[in-house]
Amino acid sequence: MCGIAGYVGSGLAQPVLLGGLKRLEYRGYDSAGVAELTGMELAVTKAVGRISELEKRLTESGATIGIAHTRWATHGVPSEPNAHPHVAGKLALVHNGIIENYRSIRDVLARRGVTFTSDTDTEVLAQLVNTEVDRKKREGVDRPLAEGVRAALREVRGTFGIVVLSADYPGMLVAARRGSPLVIGYGDGEHLVASDTSALLGRTRRVVYLEDDEMAEITADDVRLETLDAQPVKRKATKISGKLDDVQKQGYAHFMLKEIYEQPEVLHDAIRGRLRPDTGTAKLGGVNLTDDELRDIDQVVLIGCGTALYAGQVAAYWLEKLARVPATAVVASEWRYRNPIVSERTLCVALSQSGETADTLAAIREAKAKGARTIGVINVIGSTIAREVADGGTYIHAGPEIGVASSKAFTNMLGVLLLLALQIGRVRNLSEAAGAAIAKAAAELPEIMASQLKHRDEVAAAAKRYHGTRDALYLGRGLTYPMALEGALKLKEISYVHAEAYPAGEMKHGPIALVDPKLLAVVLAPQNALYEKTKSNLEEIRAREGSVLTVTTEGNRDLDGLADAVLEVPKVHEVLEPFVLAIPLQLFAYEMAVTRGTDVDMPRNLAKSVTVE
Ligand code: M6R
Numbered sequence: 001m002c003g004i005a006g007y008v009g010s011g012l013a014q015p016v017l018l019g020g021l022k023r024l025e026y027r028g029y030d031s032a033g034v035a036e037l038t039g040m041e042l043a044v045t046k047a048v049g050r051i052s053e054l055e056k057r058l059t060e061s062g063a064t065i066g067i068a069h070t071r072w073a074t075h076g077v078p079s080e081p082n083a084h085p086h087v088a089g090k091l092a093l094v095h096n097g098i099i100e101n102y103r104s105i106r107d108v109l110a111r112r113g114v115t116f117t118s119d120t121d122t123e124v125l126a127q128l129v130n131t132e133v134d135r136k137k138r139e140g141v142d143r144p145l146a147e148g149v150r151a152a153l154r155e156v157r158g159t160f161g162i163v164v165l166s167a168d169y170p171g172m173l174v175a176a177r178r179g180s181p182l183v184i185g186y187g188d189g190e191h192l193v194a195s196d197t198s199a200l201l202g203r204t205r206r207v208v209y210l211e212d213d214e215m216a217e218i219t220a221d222d223v224r225l226e227t228l229d230a231q232p233v234k235r236k237a238t239k240i241s242g243k244l245d246d247v248q249k250q251g252y253a254h255f256m257l258k259e260i261y262e263q264p265e266v267l268h269d270a271i272r273g274r275l276r277p278d279t280g281t282a283k284l285g286g287v288n289l290t291d292d293e294l295r296d297i298d299q300v301v302l303i304g305c306g307t308a309l310y311a312g313q314v315a316a317y318w319l320e321k322l323a324r325v326p327a328t329a330v331v332a333s334e335w336r337y338r339n340p341i342v343s344e345r346t347l348c349v350a351l352s353q354s355g356e357t358a359d360t361l362a363a364i365r366e367a368k369a370k371g372a373r374t375i376g377v378i379n380v381i382g383s384t385i386a387r388e389v390a391d392g393g394t395y396i397h398a399g400p401e402i403g404v405a406s407s408k409a410f411t412n413m414l415g416v417l418l419l420l421a422l423q424i425g426r427v428r429n430l431s432e433a434a435g436a437a438i439a440k441a442a443a444e445l446p447e448i449m450a451s452q453l454k455h456r457d458e459v460a461a462a463a464k465r466y467h468g469t470r471d472a473l474y475l476g477r478g479l480t481y482p483m484a485l486e487g488a489l490k491l492k493e494i495s496y497v498h499a500e501a502y503p504a505g506e507m508k509h510g511p512i513a514l515v516d517p518k519l520l521a522v523v524l525a526p527q528n529a530l531y532e533k534t535k536s537n538l539e540e541i542r543a544r545e546g547s548v549l550t551v552t553t554e555g556n557r558d559l560d561g562l563a564d565a566v567l568e569v570p571k572v573h574e575v576l577e578p579f580v581l582a583i584p585l586q587l588f589a590y591e592m593a594v595t596r597g598t599d600v601d602m603p604r605n606l607a608k609s610v611t612v613e
Contacts, residue, residue, distance in 0.1 A: 002084075002096040002611075003027050003070040004182065005199045006163040006173050009190020009220045013066035014058060016192065020199035021051050021068050026255065026402035027196065028607030029070035030078035035085040035092035035165055036063035042167040044092055046083040064220075065171060067163045069094035072607045075102075076119030086123040088130035091145075091166035095122040096195055097159030097180035098612050105155060121158075128152045129164060137168075145169040146217045146226075149176055153215075153228055159358070159611070161210075163193055176215035176228065180611055181356055181384055184208045184216055184223055186237050191218045196609075197240045197382070198400055206237040209382050241381070254600040256403030256494070260586050263408045264450040267579075270397045270415045277443050280435020281426035282419035287375055288392035289347075291427040297347045297373070300327040300424075303335060303363045304351035305610070307406040307489060308413060312351050313482035314578045315417035321575070322425035322438070329482075332359035333613065335366075342372035349420075350376045350393075353401060353409035354609035355383025362613065364389055377416050379409050394420075403601045404608045405493045407586045410486065411449075414578055418442060441573040445580075448570050452583040455568075456591075459584055462549055462565045463591030472520040473511060474501040477534050479574075480524040483581045487522060490589035494603050495596050504537040515546040522588075523563070524581060527553040528574045538562055551584055 003024030007016040017034055032054045033046035038061050047053035051070070069084035075098075076082040085092035099105070102121035105128055110116070114127050133148025141147050145166050153160070159179030166172075175182050175193050185192035185200040185207050192200050193216070197207060208223070210216060214233055217224040225233040252258035275282050300319050302312030312329030319327035330340075336359070342348065348367035352360045355378040364385060368374050376393035378386040379401065386393055398412040418438075426435050472491055476484035481503045488499035502511050504523070515521065521541045525534040535558070541548055542562050550563040553571050560566070567588070569580040593600045 002072050002195070003029065003199065004067070004094050004096055004161060004163055004193070004195040006067040006175070006193040007190065008065040008171065008173050008218055009187060010064055011190060012060065013063045014060060016203060017066050017068035018051065018055060019202065020192070020194055021070055023198045023201060024070055024194070024196055025051060026404065026601065026608050027070065028404055028602060029072050031080070031083035032068070032070045033083045033085050034058065034066060034068040035087070036061050036066035037165055037167060037170055038063045040167050040170060042087070042090060042092060042165070044085055044087055046080045048078050048080060048083065065165065065173070067092060067094050067165050067173065074098055074612055075121045081118040082120050084122055086118065086120065086126040088123070088126040089134065090168050091126065091130050091133065091164055093122065093126040093129060093162055093164045095125055096161040096611060099125050099156050099160065100158035101156060125152070125156065125160070125162070128155060133166065143217065145172060146174050146215065149174045150215065150228055150230065161195055171219055173218040174215065175210065175218060177210045178212050179358070182210045183382070184210065184218060186223070190220055191223055193218060200240070205239050207240050208235050208237050209387070238382070254403065256405055256407060256590055256600050259401055259403050259408045260583070260590065261453055262399070263411050263583070264446040264453070266398045266408050266412055267415050267449065268446040270412045271419060271442060274419050275439050275443055277436060277439040279426070280422065280430070280432045280437070280439050282422045282439070284394045284416065284419055284423060286392050286394035287420065287423070289373065293373070294424050294427045296345055297325055297424070298345040300325055300347045300349065301340070301342065301367070302327065302329040302349045302351060303332050303360055303367070304329070305332050305357055305359050307410045307486060308351040308353060308360070310482045310486040310489070311410055311413040311417060312349070313485070314414055314479060315421060317479050318418060318421035318575065319424065322421045322430050324429040325424060332357070332363040336363040340366065340370065342367055342370050344371050344373065346372040348372045348374045350374065350378070350385050350389055351413060352376070352385050353379040353398070353406055353413070355380045355385040356609045356611050358611050358613045361385050361388070377413060379412070404603055404606045405490055405589070411579055411582050438573055438575055441576055445572070445576060448572060449579060449583055452570065452580060456587055459567060459587040460591045462567060463588055463595050465565060466520055466549065467592060467595040469497055469520045470518065471514070472497055472499040472522055473514060474499060474522045474524070475504040475507060475534070475537060476501070476524040477504045477530040478528070479577055480526065480581060483578050483585065484522070484524055486582070487524070487585035487589070490586055491592060493606060494589055494600050495592040495598055497592060504534050507537055508540065512540065512544070515541050515544040517545045517547060519546050521546050521548045523548055523550045525550050525552045525559065526569060526577050526581070527556055527571070528577060535559070551581060
C-alpha cells in the first residue's frame with residue numbers, strides 16, 4: 001500500500017527519495033509526492049499517477065533533507081490535494097495507516113479556524129501536529145517538534161507510520177509508528193527512514209525497526225529513539241540481507257515473470273537444511289515447540305488472506321492427512337470477529353508474505369490474547385507479524401516479491417507448510433516410511449518445477465486461444481481445490497477476467513447453470529485418487545457445451561476428446577501436486593494478462609501489502 005521514504009544527510013535528498021519511492025512502487029499506489037527543505041524553504045511537489053509523473057515536475061533543489069510518499073487512496077480520491085506530503089503551517093507530514101477519529105479532530109480544529117484543502121485523514125493529522133508543535137514552542141519546552149508530534153499522537157485513534165519535516169527545525173525528521181511499519185537506515189553521515197527495507201537497499205544495510213508506540217528524532221549524525229510515553233529506547237542496528245538485484249527485473253519483461261522463474265531456486269533455499277529425507281521429517285528452527293507440545297496440539301488454525309489463505313487451505317489438508325490433527329484455514333478478517341474458540345492446545349499459524357497484512361495481524365493478536373499458541377510463516381524478515389508472534393515463527397525465504405500477484409511466496413509458503421506438516425506428523429501418526437517417501441519426493445520438487453518452466457510456450461498458446469474469455473470457472477477436488485481458488489485469484493488479479501473457483505463436486509449444486517460455450521472451465525484433473533470423480537464433472541460441462549481447459553498428468557490421453565486444451569504437469573507424489581499445478585496456473589494468468597495488455601506487476605486497485613482493515 002502506501003510507501004514512505006525520508007532522508008537527512010550531506011548528500012542530495014531528491015535522488016535518494018525518488019530511488020526509495022521507485023523501490024516501493026510494487027506496494028501499489030495512485031499518486032506520489034516529495035517535500036524538500038532547502039535552507040528554511042519548504043517545497044512540496046505532487047503528482048497523480050506514476051512516479052515518473054512526479055519526476056517530470058521536479059528540478060534538483062540541492063536539498064539535503066526531505067520526505068516522500070506513494071499514496072494508495074483510502075480517504076478521498078487519488079488527486080494532488082489528497083496526495084502526501086500534507087502541509088500544515090511550516091511542516092510537512094507523510095503518513096501510512098488510518099486515523100479513525102479524524103472527523104472529530106477535524107471538527108475541533110475547524111472550530112478553531114483551521115482550514116483544510118483535502119479530504120484526507122492525513123491532512124487532519126498534519127494540522128493537529130502543527131497545532132501541538134506551535135503550542136510546545138509557545139510553552140518553551142525542549143525539542144518542540146518531537147514533543148508536538150508526541151502530544152498530537154496522544155489524541156489519535158488508529159494506525160500510523162509518520163515522518164514529519166519542519167522548516168522551523170531544519171536538519172531533523174521526526175518519525176513515529178503504531179501499526180504501520182517504519183525502519184530507520186543508518187548510513188555514513190546520513191540517515192534514512194522508510195516503510196519497507198527495499199527503499200533502503202543500495203544505500204545502507206544497517207537498520208533499526210521502530211516498534212509500535214515508538215518515535216525517533218533523526219538528524220544526519222544521530223537517531224534518538226523513545227517511546228511515545230517519553231521512555232528512552234536502546235536498540236542495536238541489525239543488518240538486512242537482500243540485493244539491489246532482487247528489486248530489479250534483470251531482463252525479464254515483468255517482476256512477476258522473474259518471480260515465477262525464481263521458484264525452483266527459492267524453494268530449494270527454503271527446504272534445504274530443514275528437510276530430513278532419511279527420517280521423513282523436517283526441522284523448522286523458528287517453531288519453538290517441543291515434540292511433547294506438538295503432540296499436545298488439538299487443533300491447528302491457519303490464518304491468512306488471499307493467496308496466503310489458499311496456501312493455508314492446502315496445508316489444512318496436509319495437516320489432517322499427515323499429522324491427523326484437525327486443521328482449518330480461516331479468512332483473517334472474518335475469524336477475528338467471530339469470537340473464535342481456541343485454547344492453549346490450539347496452534348494458530350499466521351500466514352503472510354509481507355508480514356504486515358492488517359487483518360492477519362489483528363487475527364493473530366486475537367489468538368494470542370485468547371491464549372492460543374501462535375507462530376508465523378512469513379516472507380519479509382523483521383516485519384510486524386514476524387516480530388510480534390511470540391511463540392515462534394519461521395521465514396519462507398522467497399526473497400523480495402515485487403509483483404503484486406504472489407507467485408514464489410505462495411510456493412515457498414507451501415514448502416514451509418509441508419515441512420511443518422511433516423514435523424508435526426512425525427511426532428504423531430506419520431510413519432517413518434510414509435514421511436520419507438514424501439520428504440524424498442519434496443527434495444526433487446525444485447528440479448521438477450524447473451523443467452516445467454521450459455513449457456511456457458504451451459501455456460502461452462492456451463492463453464492466446466482464450467484471451468477473449470469473460471468468465472472462467474476453476475474446479476478442483478481435495479488438494480486441487482485450493483489450487484483452483486489460487487488459479488482463479490491469479491487470473492482475476494492480473495488479467496481482470498472474472499474468475500471463480502468451486503470444489504468440482506459442488507458444481508452441480510449451482511454453478512452448472514453458468515455453463516455455456518462462452519464460459520471457460522479450468523478443470524484441475526491430475527491422475528490422483530479423485531481423478532475419476534473430477535473427470536465426471538468435466539464430462540458434465542462438456543455435455544453442456546462448455547469450453548474446457550484441463551490441467552492433467554503428463555501423458556494422460558484419457559481427456560483428449562473431452563477438453564479443448566490440455567496443460568500437462570509431471571507425475572509427483574499426490575501430496576505434492578499443488579506445487580506442480582502452481583506453475584501452469586501462474587503462467588496461464590500471466591500470459592492472459594500479457595495478451596490482454598494489462599499492467600501485470602501493478603494491477604489496478606491492488607496493493608502488495610494491505611495494511612488497512
Ligand atoms: O502479505 P500477505 O501474504 O499477508 O498478503 C495477503 C494477500 O493480500 C495477498 O496474498 C493477495 O491476495 C495477493 N495479491 C495475491 O496474489
